[in-house]
Amino acid sequence: MKVTIDGRITEVPKGTTxxxxxxxxxxxxxxxxxxxxxKPFAACRVCVVETKTRWGDELVPSCQTACxxxxxxxxxxxxxxxARRFILEMMLARWPNVPILxxxxxxxxxxxxxxxxxxxxxxxxxxxxxxxxxxxxxxxVGASAISFADRGIQRHVSTPFNLESEECIACGACAMxxxxxxxKFEVEDYKGKTPEFLLGPNTAIYVPTLQSVPRVPVIDAExxxxxxxxxxxxxxxxxxxxxxxxxxKDEEIELEVGQxxxxxxxxxxxxxxxxxxxxxxxxxxxxxxxxxRMLNATGPxxxxxxxxxxxxxxxxxxLHCIGSRDENHHRYCSRVCCMFALKFSHLIKERTxxxxxxxxxxxxxFGKGYEEFYSxxxxxxxxxxxxxxxxxxxxxxSKRDEGTLLIRCEDTLIGxxxxxxxxxxxxxxxxxxxxxxEQVGRLFGLSRSPDGFFLERHPKLDPVATTTDGLxxxxxxxxxxDIPDSVAxxxxxxxxxxxxxxxxxxxxxxxxxxxxxxxxxxxRICNALCPYKAIDYIEDKNVSRVNMPxxxxxxxxxxxxxxxxxTGSGFxxxxxxxxxxxVLSV
Amino acid sequence: MKTNSKKFEPRIVGFLCxxxxxxxxxxxxxxxxxxxxxxxxxxLMCSGRVDPSFILRAFQLGADGVLVLGCHPGDCHYQEGNxxxxxxxxxxxxxxxxxxxxxxxxxxxxVSAAEGEKFAKVSSEFTEEVRALGPLHLETxxxxxxxxxxxxxxxxAA
Numbered sequence: 001m002k003v004t005i006d007g008r009i010t011e012v013p014k015g016t017t018x019x020x021x022x023x024x025x026x027x028x029x030x031x032x033x034x035x036x037x038x039k040p041f042a043a044c045r046v047c048v049v050e051t052k053t054r055w056g057d058e059l060v061p062s063c064q065t066a067c068x069x070x071x072x073x074x075x076x077x078x079x080x081x082x083a084r085r086f087i088l089e090m091m092l093a094r095w096p097n098v099p100i101l102x103x104x105x106x107x108x109x110x111x112x113x114x115x116x117x118x119x120x121x122x123x124x125x126x127x128x129x130x131x132x133x134x135x136x137x138x139x140x141v142g143a144s145a146i147s148f149a150d151r152g153i154q155r156h157v158s159t160p161f162n163l164e165s166e167e168c169i170a171c172g173a174c175a176m177x178x179x180x181x182x183x184k185f186e187v188e189d190y191k192g193k194t195p196e197f198l199l200g201p202n203t204a205i206y207v208p209t210l211q212s213v214p215r216v217p218v219i220d221a222e223x224x225x226x227x228x229x230x231x232x233x234x235x236x237x238x239x240x241x242x243x244x245x246x247x248x249k250d251e252e253i254e255l256e257v258g259q260x261x262x263x264x265x266x267x268x269x270x271x272x273x274x275x276x277x278x279x280x281x282x283x284x285x286x287x288x289x290x291x292x293r294m295l296n297a298t299g300p301x302x303x304x305x306x307x308x309x310x311x312x313x314x315x316x317x318x319l320h321c322i323g324s325r326d327e328n329h330h331r332y333c334s335r336v337c338c339m340f341a342l343k344f345s346h347l348i349k350e351r352t353x354x355x356x357x358x359x360x361x362x363x364x365x366f367g368k369g370y371e372e373f374y375s376x377x378x379x380x381x382x383x384x385x386x387x388x389x390x391x392x393x394x395x396x397x398s399k400r401d402e403g404t405l406l407i408r409c410e411d412t413l414i415g416x417x418x419x420x421x422x423x424x425x426x427x428x429x430x431x432x433x434x435x436x437x438e439q440v441g442r443l444f445g446l447s448r449s450p451d452g453f454f455l456e457r458h459p460k461l462d463p464v465a466t467t468t469d470g471l472x473x474x475x476x477x478x479x480x481x482d483i484p485d486s487v488a489x490x491x492x493x494x495x496x497x498x499x500x501x502x503x504x505x506x507x508x509x510x511x512x513x514x515x516x517x518x519x520x521x522x523x524r525i526c527n528a529l530c531p532y533k534a535i536d537y538i539e540d541k542n543v544s545r546v547n548m549p550x551x552x553x554x555x556x557x558x559x560x561x562x563x564x565x566x567t568g569s570g571f572x573x574x575x576x577x578x579x580x581x582x583v584l585s586v
Numbered sequence: 587m588k589t590n591s592k593k594f595e596p597r598i599v600g601f602l603c604x605x606x607x608x609x610x611x612x613x614x615x616x617x618x619x620x621x622x623x624x625x626x627x628x629x630l631m632c633s634g635r636v637d638p639s640f641i642l643r644a645f646q647l648g649a650d651g652v653l654v655l656g657c658h659p660g661d662c663h664y665q666e667g668n669x670x671x672x673x674x675x676x677x678x679x680x681x682x683x684x685x686x687x688x689x690x691x692x693x694x695x696x697v698s699a700a701e702g703e704k705f706a707k708v709s710s711e712f713t714e715e716v717r718a719l720g721p722l723h724l725e726t727x728x729x730x731x732x733x734x735x736x737x738x739x740x741x742x743a744a
C-alpha cells in the first residue's frame with residue numbers, strides 16, 4: 001500500500017497505522033497515551049493528523065487509524081497544529097506544569113493557554129490520565145492491579161479501594177510507561193548494602209556478565225512478569241529471530257566422557273561470623289567481591305567508590321587475611337588477597353583521592369611484577385600498617401563524624417595500639433573450598449587435602465592429575481591461586497587430556513587379578529567380594545574367571561581365596577612374603 | 587649422648603594401602619614430620635589385599651607388631667576394600683589370642699592421604715605400645731612349626 005505523508009511517499013504493509021508509517025519516514029508525531037507495546041487507545045488526541053478524503057479534510061488520531069492505499073496525510077499543517085494546540089491548551093489548563101505537555105505546546109506554537117481549571121494540579125508530575133499504566137498492567141503484565149476509578153472530573157487511577165493490592169507483583173511496568181513520572185518505583189532499603197547491590201539486574205532479561213560465554217541474555221524467572229501472571233511476553237514480540245522461548249525447562253543431559261577436569265572453583269569466605277569486623281551489621285563494610293563489583297565500570301555505581309549515603313569515602317581501611325592465616329578459620333594463605341588489596345588501594349586512591357590504610361600480617365607479593373606493583377602503590381601514598389585488626393566499631397560521637405568507623409589495631413612495627421577513623425572498610429575474605437567439595441569428591445573418588453581442596457597426584461611432579469586416571473584438577477578447586485596460576489594449571493590439564501585423546505589408546509595399570517582355573521574350586525567367595533563385579537562364575541566349568549577390563553586390581557579377592565587360586569599381579573603372595581623376609585631380616 | 591644398645595627396638599611391619607595411607611605416609615615424609623623409625627612399610631594396592639597369612643607370616647618372621655592402615659570408611663579407592671580388611675583383622679585378633687599373641691600387637695587404623703600428621707602419630711604411638719609389650723618370642727611358639735610356603739591358618743586355629 002502506498003501512502004503519502006507530508007508529501008513523502010512510502011510503501012507499508014496492510015494494517016500499519018499512520019503513526020507507524022510516519023515513524024518509518026522519521027516524521028515525528030507527538031503522542032501521550034501511546035506506547036508501541038500497548039494497543040492504541042486514542043484518548044489524548046495529541047497525535048491528531050489530517051487525511052484527505054472525498055468529502056474534505058478529516059482529522060484523525062494517527063495512533064489508531066490504519067493506512068489506506070493512496071492515502072494522503074499531513075502531520076503538521078496549520079489545520080493539524082490548530083487542533084493540537086487546542087487539545088494541549090485544554091490539558092494545560094488542568095496540569096499547567098507537566099513538562100511533556102509544555103514541550104508539545106511549545107512545538108505546536110502555543111504561547112499562553114487561555115483557560116484555567118478549578119481542578120488545577122500544579123505538580124510537574126501530575127497524573128494526566130493517559131491510562132498507559134492501567135493498560136500496561138492489564139495488557140502487558142496481566143495483573144490488572146490498577147484501574148480508573150470514579151467518573152468525570154473525579155476520574156483517577158487507583159488500586160481497588162485505594163488499598164495495597166495483592167494483585168500487584170511489583171514489576172514496575174506502570175512506573176516505566178508513565179509519561180509524567182507520576183508513578184514511582186521505590187526499592188526498600190537494606191542495611192549495610194547499597195540498594196544497587198540488592199537490586200541486581202534491573203530487568204528480568206539481561207546478559208549475566210559482559211564476559212559470559214555464550215554471550216546471550218538470560219531470563220530471571222523470579223522477576224520475569226510472564227512467570228508471575230502468564231502475561232507479557234513482550235520480549236518474544238520484540239525479538240526478530242524468535243529466539244525467546246518461555247517454555248524451556250532445566251534439563252539434565254547425560255554425556256559419556258573418558259576424562260574429567262575438575263575445575264569447580266572456590267567459595268568466598270563469609271565474614272559474618274567474625275562479629276568483630278561488623279560485616280552485615282555496620283554500614284559501609286564490604287567484602288573484596290562487593291568492592292570489585294563497585295569498581296566495575298558496568299557495575300551498580302558505574303565504577304565509583306561510594307558510601308551508602310552516596311558520598312565518596314574520605315578514608316578506606318583494607319583488612320587483609322580475613323578468614324585465612326587464622327587458627328580459628330583457615331590456616332592456609334589465600335594467596336590472592338594481598339595483591340587484590342593493593343589493586344584496591346591503587347584504584348580507590350585514584351578514584352576518591354582519599355586515604356587508604358592496609359592492615360596486613362605479611363605482604364605476599366610473590367608473582368611476576370607483583371613486588372614492583374607493591375612498591376608503586378607505596379609510592380602513591382597508600383598506608384600500610386603491619387598488624388591484625390582487633391575490631392571495627394561505629395565511631396561518630398560528634399555530628400561531623402557521624403557514620404564513621406573506627407579501626408582498632410596494633411601497629412606491630414612501632415609497637416603501639418592505634419585507632420584509625422575511616423568511612424569504609426574492605427574485608428579481604430579468604431578463598432575456601434566449595435561447600436559441595438565433599439560430595440564432588442565422593443562422586444569422583446577424589447581425596448582432599450587437610451584444607452579441604454582436592455588433592456593432586458603429587459605436589460611437585462604431578463600437580464594437575466589426581467590419583468584416579470583420567471581425572472584432573474585445575475584452579476582453585478585444587479587450592480587457592482590467582483588467575484595466571486589457574487590458567488597455567490588448566491592449560492596443563494587440557495594438554496594432558498588432549499595427549500591421551502591424540503594417542504587414541506589408554507594405558508591401564510598392569511595390576512590385575514588372575515584366577516588359576518586348575519586350583520579354583522568354584523566356591524564363589526570371590527564373586528560376592530568383587531566391588532566391580534569383575535569376576536564371572538562359569539557354571540559348566542564350575543570355576544570363576546576374572547573379566548580383565550573390569551578388574552581394577554585391588555586384590556580383595558586374592559586375599560580371600562581359600563584355595564590360593566587367585567594371583568594379584570605385582571602383589572603376589574610370594575612377592576609379599578619375600579618383602580616381609582626382607583624388611584624383617586634386619 | 588650415649589645410645590643404649592640394650593634398649594628394645596620393636597620390629598613393626600606396616601601394610602599400607604596405596605591410595606590413602608601410603609600417600610599419607612609420603613606426606614608425613616615430605617612434610618618432614620618425625621615418626622618412629624621402627625615401622626617397615628609394605629605397600630599394597632588396598633587394605634583389602636591384606637591376607638591374614640601376611641600378618642601371621644610377619645609375626646613368624648620376627649615382627650613384634652603389625653600395623654594395617656587403610657582409607658577412611660567410604661573413601662576406599664576400590665569402594666569397600668577397607669571394610670573387608672576390618673572384618674579380617676577383627677577375626678584374626680581372636681585367632682592371635684589363641685596363639686598366645688597379645689592382640690594389641692595388631693592394629694588397624696584409617697589414615698587418609700591428607701593425614702600425614704595422623705600417620706606419624708599412629709606409627710609412633712603403636713611403636714611405643716609394642717615397646718611396652720616387649721619382644722614377641724615366637725621361636726618357642728606354635729607358629730614356628732609351619733615353615734611351608736602356605737600357612738594353613740584354619741588348621742592352626744583348630
